[in-house]
Amino acid sequence: MSTANEIVIAGFGGQGVLFAGKILVYAGLLAGKEVSWLPSYGPEMRGGTANINVIISDTPIGSPIITNPGMLVAMNQPSLEKFENDVQKNGLIIVDSSLISLKVKRTDIKTCYIPATKLAEDAELKGLANMVMVGKIAKELGIFDLDIVKKAASKSIPARKQDLLAPNIKAIEIGLAYC
Amino acid sequence: MTEKVLMKGNEALAEAALRAGCRHFFGYPITPQTEVAAYMAKRMPKISGTYLQAESEIAAINMVLGASAAGVRAMTSSSSPGISLKSEGLSYLAGCDLPAVVVNIQRGGPGLGGIRPSQSDYFQATRSGGHGDFHLIVLAPDTVQEMFDLTIEAFELADQYRMTAMILGDGMLGQVMEPVDISREGTVSTVAKQWALTGTKGTRKKNIINSLYLNEEELEMLNFKRFEKYAEVEKIARTEEYFIDDADVIVVAYGICARIAKNAIDEARKKGIKAGLIRPVTLWPFPKLQLKAAAAKAKAFIVVEMSMGQMIEDVELSIRCSRPVDLCNRTGGMVPTPDEVLAAIEKAARAERS
Amino acid sequence: MTIVFERPKALTDVPMHYCPGCTHGIIHRLVAEVLDELDLVEKAIGVAPVGCAVMNYDYFECDMAQAAHGRAPAVATGIKRANPANIVFTYQGDGDLAAIGTNETVHAAARGENITIIFVNNAIYGMTGGQMAPTTIPGQITQTSPYGRDTKTAGFPLKICEMLATLDGTAYAERVSADGVKNVVNAKKAIKKAFEYQMAGRGFSIVEVLSTCPTNWGLEPVEALGWLRQNLIPYYPLGVYKDKEASR
Ligand SMILES: Cc1ncc(C[n+]2csc(CCOP(=O)(O)OP(=O)(O)O)c2C)c(N)n1
Ligand code: SF4
Numbered sequence: 001m002s003t004a005n006e007i008v009i010a011g012f013g014g015q016g017v018l019f020a021g022k023i024l025v026y027a028g029l030l031a032g033k034e035v036s037w038l039p040s041y042g043p044e045m046r047g048g049t050a051n052i053n054v055i056i057s058d059t060p061i062g063s064p065i066i067t068n069p070g071m072l073v074a075m076n077q078p079s080l081e082k083f084e085n086d087v088q089k090n091g092l093i094i095v096d097s098s099l100i101s102l103k104v105k106r107t108d109i110k111t112c113y114i115p116a117t118k119l120a121e122d123a124e125l126k127g128l129a130n131m132v133m134v135g136k137i138a139k140e141l142g143i144f145d146l147d148i149v150k151k152a153a154s155k156s157i158p159a160r161k162q163d164l165l166a167p168n169i170k171a172i173e174i175g176l177a178y179c
Numbered sequence: 180m181t182e183k184v185l186m187k188g189n190e191a192l193a194e195a196a197l198r199a200g201c202r203h204f205f206g207y208p209i210t211p212q213t214e215v216a217a218y219m220a221k222r223m224p225k226i227s228g229t230y231l232q233a234e235s236e237i238a239a240i241n242m243v244l245g246a247s248a249a250g251v252r253a254m255t256s257s258s259s260p261g262i263s264l265k266s267e268g269l270s271y272l273a274g275c276d277l278p279a280v281v282v283n284i285q286r287g288g289p290g291l292g293g294i295r296p297s298q299s300d301y302f303q304a305t306r307s308g309g310h311g312d313f314h315l316i317v318l319a320p321d322t323v324q325e326m327f328d329l330t331i332e333a334f335e336l337a338d339q340y341r342m343t344a345m346i347l348g349d350g351m352l353g354q355v356m357e358p359v360d361i362s363r364e365g366t367v368s369t370v371a372k373q374w375a376l377t378g379t380k381g382t383r384k385k386n387i388i389n390s391l392y393l394n395e396e397e398l399e400m401l402n403f404k405r406f407e408k409y410a411e412v413e414k415i416a417r418t419e420e421y422f423i424d425d426a427d428v429i430v431v432a433y434g435i436c437a438r439i440a441k442n443a444i445d446e447a448r449k450k451g452i453k454a455g456l457i458r459p460v461t462l463w464p465f466p467k468l469q470l471k472a473a474a475a476k477a478k479a480f481i482v483v484e485m486s487m488g489q490m491i492e493d494v495e496l497s498i499r500c501s502r503p504v505d506l507c508n509r510t511g512g513m514v515p516t517p518d519e520v521l522a523a524i525e526k527a528a529r530a531e532r533s
Numbered sequence: 534m535t536i537v538f539e540r541p542k543a544l545t546d547v548p549m550h551y552c553p554g555c556t557h558g559i560i561h562r563l564v565a566e567v568l569d570e571l572d573l574v575e576k577a578i579g580v581a582p583v584g585c586a587v588m589n590y591d592y593f594e595c596d597m598a599q600a601a602h603g604r605a606p607a608v609a610t611g612i613k614r615a616n617p618a619n620i621v622f623t624y625q626g627d628g629d630l631a632a633i634g635t636n637e638t639v640h641a642a643a644r645g646e647n648i649t650i651i652f653v654n655n656a657i658y659g660m661t662g663g664q665m666a667p668t669t670i671p672g673q674i675t676q677t678s679p680y681g682r683d684t685k686t687a688g689f690p691l692k693i694c695e696m697l698a699t700l701d702g703t704a705y706a707e708r709v710s711a712d713g714v715k716n717v718v719n720a721k722k723a724i725k726k727a728f729e730y731q732m733a734g735r736g737f738s739i740v741e742v743l744s745t746c747p748t749n750w751g752l753e754p755v756e757a758l759g760w761l762r763q764n765l766i767p768y769y770p771l772g773v774y775k776d777k778e779a780s781r
Contacts (some may be wrong), residue, residue, distance in 0.1 A: 022185070022356070025356065026185060029183065029185060029358050034358075035185075035357065035358060036355055036356070037185070037355065037356035038351065038354065038355045038356075039354055041210070041211055041354050042210075042294060061357075061438075062438045062439065062441040062442035062517070063435070063438050063439040063441075063442050063517060064351070064355045064357070064435075064438070065351070065514055065516075067516050067517075067518070206677075207632075207633070208628075208658050208661040208662075208664040208677065209661060210660075210661055210662070213661055213662060213664065213676070216664070216677055217664075217676045217677060217679075220677040220678065220679055221679050224680060224683075224686075229686075230677075230686075231686070231687075232664065232677050232687070234633060234635060234667065235632065235633040236633075260601070260602065290601075291583060291587070291599065291601070291602075
């Protein structure tokens with residue numbers, strides 16, 4: 001099994017990492033893959049950290065827990081510090097460089113700095129850094145096209161909130177276009 | 180093929196109950212099973228069902244007892260500390276021969292413990308969890324799909340045998356989201372519940388739902404009869420088997436641990452170790468015969484569980500200690516990694532060679 | 534009121550885990566100030582509930598026990614009967630005290646158990662993510678009353694002070710609120726009085742404190758205070774419901 005598609009997205013509660021993961025697994029499902037989505041869970045205290053384990057695979061998924069992610073998406077500094085050493089050799093770390101000043105220390109992995117929060121704000125899409133990341137992740141994975149991601153976003157957003165679809169997709173496109 | 184939807188384990192389980200015709204749910208919030216109650220609170224009012232948040236788990240299970248006595252399919256769900264409170268009700272349900280479905284999404288204990296996944300209520304569930312001579316049917320799903328399928332089955336078994344069927348999951352199965360096919364509908368019991376309290380309507384003798392038997396001879400006879408029924412239920416014992424035909428080392432694990440073990444077995448096979456898995460799907464009745472049969476060929480067993488070692492006793496009993504049985508475990512909310520299981524498999528394979 | 538930002542001696546320097554704007558923190562401070570002023574830190578034994586305040590065994594400097602959900606008054610009874618010279622208090626949320634622990638609460642009061650209960654009423658289950666509590670007001674939306682609390686199926690809220698005031702064993706019952714300076718000052722007076730009654734051996738004392746849960750009410754901290762004033766105080770009027778001394 002290729003483990004590159006074992007993704008951990010981590011950040012503060014409220015940054016929407018769980019939702020970002022949901023769109024990715026929906027896209028995986030629509031693309032005919034096996035998927036699982038496992039959130040961190042706990043008391044509803046604010047200010048805590050949240051992370052999501054997303055697996056998108058061609059074969060049936062054993063454990064939904066990811067001990068060594070192929071891809072880590074860090075949306076705040078504590079998450080980078082916490083998970084950096086777990087990433088597989090030759091894996092990828094995507095860092096929101098508008099929120100994290102720290103640089104990745106490891107040299108045996110690929111690193112990508114993307115100012116997701118700033119990109120979202122500049123495009124007047126405040127709070128949609130998570131969707132910029134979805135675009136970036138989709139691009140790195142290279143296993144589904146924009147149409148599928150769009151459809152996944154539409155399925156993940158409740159019917160009464162479909163007006164949020166357009167800005168979400170715009171943010172995803174920004175992430176997809178970012179090099 | 181029907182389209183699969185993404186659901187959390189807790190939600191799939193709640194949806195399954197609705198598909199099985201359950202219209203009476205009595206709950207009390209507790210992490211990590213609260214999504215079941217939240218789902219029911221949303222859906223039940225739309226389908227003229229009852230969602231009732233009780234004042235405690237004790238009240239909730241006694242409401243289930245009442246609803247069941249009245250002849251309907253009823254369910255309650257909780258997590259470990261709440262299940263301890265339900266043990267009184269479990270015993271009374273058994274003493275009254277009433278069907279019910281009870282869900283335990285286990286978390287670490289004892290006491291208030293933690294909220295992370297655990298399997299340390301195995302003894303409590305499989306030894307019935309209450310006072311007196313009785314059993315629960317205990318079903319152990321390992322995927323969101325099984326959270327759905329086994330819940331429907333739980334209602335059917337409960338009605339068929341007039342027993343409590345328990346779904347024994349854990350925090351991770353409750354929280355994980357996976358694709359699930361929810362097109363299946365449950366079958367509503369074809370046997371009329373002639374014992375139910377529906378009012379005599381002047382057409383039959385009165386019904387009594389009761390567990391008091393002051394005449395010890397009568398109580399003994401009743402217990403004998405109930406255990407004859409349990410002997411019948413033993414036949415539903417069921418496993419999933421993975422690569423066991425030629426296995427030297429057999430891992431026994433249920434629920435989420437079985438999935439972790441599968442990853443480890445795949446790795447072990449790549450390294451040339453003949454490892455396989457037996458996953459009990461029913462924990463009571465325990466699949467004794469399947470394990471005994473496996474012991475005839477396998478050389479060693481490893482039990483993987485998230486407890487200090489509870490199911491291992493049933494494995495040793497089933498194979499009459501005829502093979503070495505190792506324990507590979509984590510507890511308190513910690514989850515074993517595939518690497519840890521792989522190390523245990525390698526150790527057992529080495530020991531068995533030397 | 535002079536606002537002193539010095540930490541009361543009865544509070545540890547462990548950072549509290551409450552959400553921003555949650556008034557649990559204020560109530561902890563009031564209890565601690567009273568323990569300081571009555572010189573009780575070395576004598577008091579507290580019982581933590583199951584709820585957001587579950588970890589307050591780390592926050593109070595006195596001896597602390599952690600009870601099963603709802604059982605704090607029973608645990609406190611055991612402690613008080615074993616060590617009658619100690620000052621024993623519980624600190625409980627509304628789910629803990631008024632749902633699963635109603636029995637223990639009512640019977641501790643009926644026995645006139647010489648203990649003090651600090652009852653934090655935020656009209657919701659905070660810790661488990663915002664489900665309906667026995668004190669959730671009619672129409673209030675929660676995770677398990679998604680269409681608003683419907684009194685036809687979910688019944689009516691419990692008014693704990695009013696209920697306990699009817700029991701002969703209750704020496705003192707007052708409802709206060711943790712919003713705004715004036716109410717907070719009153720809240721502290723009430724908490725102090727409750728402890729003084731226990732010290733004088735008068736029997737069961739309870740102070741119900743209306744509190745906010747911005748996180749699960751889905752409001753910003755300031756809005757939450759406003760919601761409390763507009764909705765909780767009218768439903769749960771503040772005041773003294775029982776005072777054995779005064780009525781003597
Ligand atoms: C026997 C049992 N049932 C349920 C729970 C889950 N539980 C933890 S806290 C809580 C309710 C907390 O609400 P409340 O008492 O109102 O306090 P708050 O968190 O709002 O301060 C519940 C139901 C538990 N720990 N034990
Ligand atoms: S969940 Fe509510 S009661 Fe609990 S700490 Fe947060 S704001 Fe306070």
